[in-house]
Amino acid sequence: MLQGSNLNKLKKLPEPVKKFGGLVTITFVVILSFAILNIFWGGGEELIEKMKKEEERIAEAKKLSELISSLPSGVLVSFEGTDDHRLSEEQYEVVCNATKIVSQRSVMGANLINFKAHKIYTINGNKIDETFVKWDKEKNKCFAGFVVSGNNVGVNETITVSGEALSFFNTGIDTRVYFIKNF
Amino acid sequence: MELLKKYPKLFQWLFLLIVFFALCFSIDVPETYKFIRGQAEFIKDPNQSTYTLFGKEVRYYAFDVLWRLPPLLGWLPIWVNDSLFFLLNEWMPMEFWNEDTQEFKTRPLVLQITRNITAFMTFLIELIREILLGGVKTVVAFSSWDWIDKNPWAELPGLPWTIVTAGAVILGYKLSGKGLAIFAGLVMIYISVFGQWKPSMQTLSFILVAAPLSFIFGLTLGVMAYKSKRVEKALYPILLVMQTMPQYAVLVPAMVLFGIGDHAAVIITMVVAIPPMILLTLLGLRAVSSEVIEAGKMSGCNNWQLMTKVLIPTARRDILIGVNQVIMVCFSMAVIAAFIGAKGLGWNLLLALNQLNIGLALEAGLCISMIAILLDKMSLAWANKQEDYFGNLTFFQRYKNTLFFAGAVLIGAILAYAGSFLFKDSFNYFSEIPHNKGISFADFWNKGVDWIWDTFFQTLKIFNTWLITEVLQPMRALYLRMPAVATVVLVVGAGYIIGGIRSALVTAGLVLFIALSPWWDRALVTTYMATFGVIASCTIGLTVGTLCQQNQYTTKFMLAVCDIFQTFPSFVYLIPVMMLFGITDTSVLIAVIVYATIPATRYTIEGLRSVPTALHDAASMSGVTKLQRLINIEFPIAFPHMMLGVNQTIVFALFMVIIGAFIGTEDLGQYILKALSDKAGGGKGLILGICVAFIALIFDNLIRTWVQKRKKHLGID
Numbered sequence: 001m002l003q004g005s006n007l008n009k010l011k012k013l014p015e016p017v018k019k020f021g022g023l024v025t026i027t028f029v030v031i032l033s034f035a036i037l038n039i040f041w042g043g044g045e046e047l048i049e050k051m052k053k054e055e056e057r058i059a060e061a062k063k064l065s066e067l068i069s070s071l072p073s074g075v076l077v078s079f080e081g082t083d084d085h086r087l088s089e090e091q092y093e094v095v096c097n098a099t100k101i102v103s104q105r106s107v108m109g110a111n112l113i114n115f116k117a118h119k120i121y122t123i124n125g126n127k128i129d130e131t132f133v134k135w136d137k138e139k140n141k142c143f144a145g146f147v148v149s150g151n152n153v154g155v156n157e158t159i160t161v162s163g164e165a166l167s168f169f170n171t172g173i174d175t176r177v178y179f180i181k182n183f
Numbered sequence: 184m185e186l187l188k189k190y191p192k193l194f195q196w197l198f199l200l201i202v203f204f205a206l207c208f209s210i211d212v213p214e215t216y217k218f219i220r221g222q223a224e225f226i227k228d229p230n231q232s233t234y235t236l237f238g239k240e241v242r243y244y245a246f247d248v249l250w251r252l253p254p255l256l257g258w259l260p261i262w263v264n265d266s267l268f269f270l271l272n273e274w275m276p277m278e279f280w281n282e283d284t285q286e287f288k289t290r291p292l293v294l295q296i297t298r299n300i301t302a303f304m305t306f307l308i309e310l311i312r313e314i315l316l317g318g319v320k321t322v323v324a325f326s327s328w329d330w331i332d333k334n335p336w337a338e339l340p341g342l343p344w345t346i347v348t349a350g351a352v353i354l355g356y357k358l359s360g361k362g363l364a365i366f367a368g369l370v371m372i373y374i375s376v377f378g379q380w381k382p383s384m385q386t387l388s389f390i391l392v393a394a395p396l397s398f399i400f401g402l403t404l405g406v407m408a409y410k411s412k413r414v415e416k417a418l419y420p421i422l423l424v425m426q427t428m429p430q431y432a433v434l435v436p437a438m439v440l441f442g443i444g445d446h447a448a449v450i451i452t453m454v455v456a457i458p459p460m461i462l463l464t465l466l467g468l469r470a471v472s473s474e475v476i477e478a479g480k481m482s483g484c485n486n487w488q489l490m491t492k493v494l495i496p497t498a499r500r501d502i503l504i505g506v507n508q509v510i511m512v513c514f515s516m517a518v519i520a521a522f523i524g525a526k527g528l529g530w531n532l533l534l535a536l537n538q539l540n541i542g543l544a545l546e547a548g549l550c551i552s553m554i555a556i557l558l559d560k561m562s563l564a565w566a567n568k569q570e571d572y573f574g575n576l577t578f579f580q581r582y583k584n585t586l587f588f589a590g591a592v593l594i595g596a597i598l599a600y601a602g603s604f605l606f607k608d609s610f611n612y613f614s615e616i617p618h619n620k621g622i623s624f625a626d627f628w629n630k631g632v633d634w635i636w637d638t639f640f641q642t643l644k645i646f647n648t649w650l651i652t653e654v655l656q657p658m659r660a661l662y663l664r665m666p667a668v669a670t671v672v673l674v675v676g677a678g679y680i681i682g683g684i685r686s687a688l689v690t691a692g693l694v695l696f697i698a699l700s701p702w703w704d705r706a707l708v709t710t711y712m713a714t715f716g717v718i719a720s721c722t723i724g725l726t727v728g729t730l731c732q733q734n735q736y737t738t739k740f741m742l743a744v745c746d747i748f749q750t751f752p753s754f755v756y757l758i759p760v761m762m763l764f765g766i767t768d769t770s771v772l773i774a775v776i777v778y779a780t781i782p783a784t785r786y787t788i789e790g791l792r793s794v795p796t797a798l799h800d801a802a803s804m805s806g807v808t809k810l811q812r813l814i815n816i817e818f819p820i821a822f823p824h825m826m827l828g829v830n831q832t833i834v835f836a837l838f839m840v841i842i843g844a845f846i847g848t849e850d851l852g853q854y855i856l857k858a859l860s861d862k863a864g865g866g867k868g869l870i871l872g873i874c875v876a877f878i879a880l881i882f883d884n885l886i887r888t889w890v891q892k893r894k895k896h897l898g899i900d
């Protein structure tokens with residue numbers, strides 16, 4: 001009964017008022033729908049943090065790539081006595097941080113000294129599980145290494161080979177570890 | 184409350200704008216907003232969220248939804264692509280007989296159908312091309328390469344340019360008299376002497392296939408829509424979208440289905456040209472009065488006879504205007520289709536523009552425009568020509584044009600034969616003037632461009648910089664600063680105020696489709712460029728149209744100018760602006776303004792002309808001045824008609840903005856262009872095209888609804 005009388009009251013309202021009411025309702029509905037969608041789909045602070053970190057990483061990578069492109073292509077070393085380009089202390093750290101790839105050549109070289117690693121590497125089909133390049137702040141040196149395991153051929157042994165990364169190879173696009181001194 | 188009752192619309196608009204701006208100012212730009220570009224680029228990033236719909240994984244950056252909606256429709260382009268791939272490569276494999284290998288081969292049905300259509304189209308194009316330019320492929324199609332080697336006489340010789348020119352002159356004379364005949368002659372001589380004969384005939388061959396096929400399909404579908412409400416209802420949304428969809432966007436899915444080349448260009452041209460033919464057929468048939476239909480029925484016509492003997496002949500003019508539209512669309516597509524390998528003038532124009540050889544581009548562009556004007560005039564003359572059913576003519580009177588043409592063929596053939604002796608050691612100029620032997624002003628134009636750059640470089644640079652930094656960039660930033668919720672509220676609210684709940688729902692659907700696609704930001708950039716063009720075009724069009732309408736000679740002159748400009752394929756507009764402004768956003772916007780000013784001017788003139796003379800007289804009798812009459816009487820009455828011009832201006836501006844991607848803009852057009860060179864671009868191209876069409880349809884819906892209401896209010900419906 002009460003509902004009916006309210007409806008009648010609404011019906012009796014003048015057309016412009018009804019139209020204005022309709023506009024207000026439609027606006028409210030649109031905003032409310034967006035607000036509800038925001039609960040399900042909206043990104044929170046965590047995402048913004050992640051994105052900021054990503055942004056910083058991109059900026060850092062850009063800086064590093066600029067440095068790499070400024071260095072001569074070919075072998076870059078951190079010691080004296082060769083014809084290759086010798087890195088300054090500062091460049092050495094930056095190149096170390098920029099390097100992500102440990103080349104096959106450096107792996108083979110390091111394996112020559114580590115008999116066990118060489119054996120597993122041969123029987124597992126030349127498979128490397130993991131590689132790493134790290135800058136050691138205390139020693140002020142760059143360390144690189146790799147992990148070989150024989151799990152895929154039934155040998156239950158995993159060996160981590162690591163050593164000082166003394167030279168890098170600059171392709172013009174990226175740098176790769178060229179020589180690991182593990183002796 | 185009283186004020187609300189007195190000015191209801193004013194209060195509604197005020198409320199809407201207050202809410203819009205309040206939302207704009209209260210919602211901040213997210214700090215990492217620039218990442219949103221990744222959504223449009225479909226890149227992979229570990230920070231993205233994912234969702235799976237219909238088995239498709241879509242990646243997106245989860246933002247504040249009030250700022251930008253997540254691309255929930257991101258699966259659609261992928262789904263379209265996969266569906267196309269499935270249809271072409273996997274659906275319904277069947278055994279088909281292969282003529283070449285003489286054995287059955289398994290092929291999916293759709294692939295076989297598309298290949299058959301491709302082969303048929305290629306055959307038709309080659310046939311007409313070889314009639315016009317000569318060749319052996321058609322004869323080989325019915326014989327073999329060995330046979331043609333043994334019988335070299337069977338090679339089609341190609342029509343000499345003299346015969347085609349004579350044919351055009353005679354046709355022009357038959358349709359409209361001396362004026363058109365002279366113009367036809369001049370155009371044909373121009374394209375021949377300037378060495379554009381071969382590309383022109385290649386373009387013409389492609390149009391001579393696309394136009395008749397479009398006419399047949401358009402007429403058939405138009406008749407079907409007239410006969411059946413269901414067909415009409417089914418066709419209506421497709422027609423609406425096709426009318427507002429940029430032609431560029433249709434290229435991409437067609438390329439996936441039919442590959443590249445002239446055949447694909449013909450098919451795509453048909454897709455674009457059929458909708459206006461359907462609409463004009465429907466319009467013409469609807470306009471046939473019930474008395475005529477009754478008379479037909481009373482004479483004992485069956486359905487077929489009623490259609491072919493009564494309805495179609497009565498609607499002849501509208502149907503022929505449809506033919507005119509088909510030809511014009513074919514011409515505008517001649518350039519755009521060059522993107523998917525259509526040979527001819529369009530290809531040459533595109534090549535010249537790519538090399539920034541403005542001189543060569545101008546020559547090809549001029550040629551296309553002149554042929555387009557000629558065919559436009561001829562088809563219009565055909566539409567307006569009255570058939571003389573009762574003339575008691577002699578044999579000569581009845582067939583004089585045929586006889587003249589037969590004479591021309593004979594003389595042309597003799598001339599071409601004589602030319603083979605006369606120009607024994609060089610080219611037979613009586614048959615065809617090769618491209619490199621024709622007159623060329625390309626160097627002159629190129630030097631002119633260099634001179635313009637040398638002389639006005641500083642001024643143009645200052646203007647360019649000012650426009651970009653002071654006008655365009657702030658405007659672009661403003662558009663991109665609009666939160667999605669504010670934009671949707673504005674559009675839906677405007678729909679409600681103008682057309683009620685129905686209009687609000689339609690606009691909401693259209694705007695949400697764009698907002699939920701991965702290209703909302705690019706759509707905003709497209710809208711900003713189109714808005715700038717529309718504002719400038721409407722200002723110019725309104726002023727020029729109003730001034731010209733004051734005098735009948737200037738009115739006629741301006742309408743003729745509009746007619747001519749309207750026949751130019753849209754790509755041609757890029758040439759002069761590139762000459763003056765180089766490769767910048769300014770060039771695109773100036774091209775948009777020039778192109779979109781045409782409908783604004785035309786509709787202003789026609790709107791003001793539609794004001795009844797009785798009202799003019801009544802106003803003069805009341806002692807109003809010319810200016811008072813214009814402002815208080817003519818403008819209010821002509822305004823609905825002028826708004827239809829604004830509607831057209833928006834569509835034209837959007838088309839040109841999309842074409843402007845060729846110069847290098849950052850809007851939806853650029854993404855369509857990218858999709859053209861993407862192996863999996865079919866879905867993207869189609870959805871991007873639909874987004875552009877929907878932008879146009881939002882404005883179309885609002886303006887048309889307003890116009891209808893206004894006309895009703897003024898009693899001129």
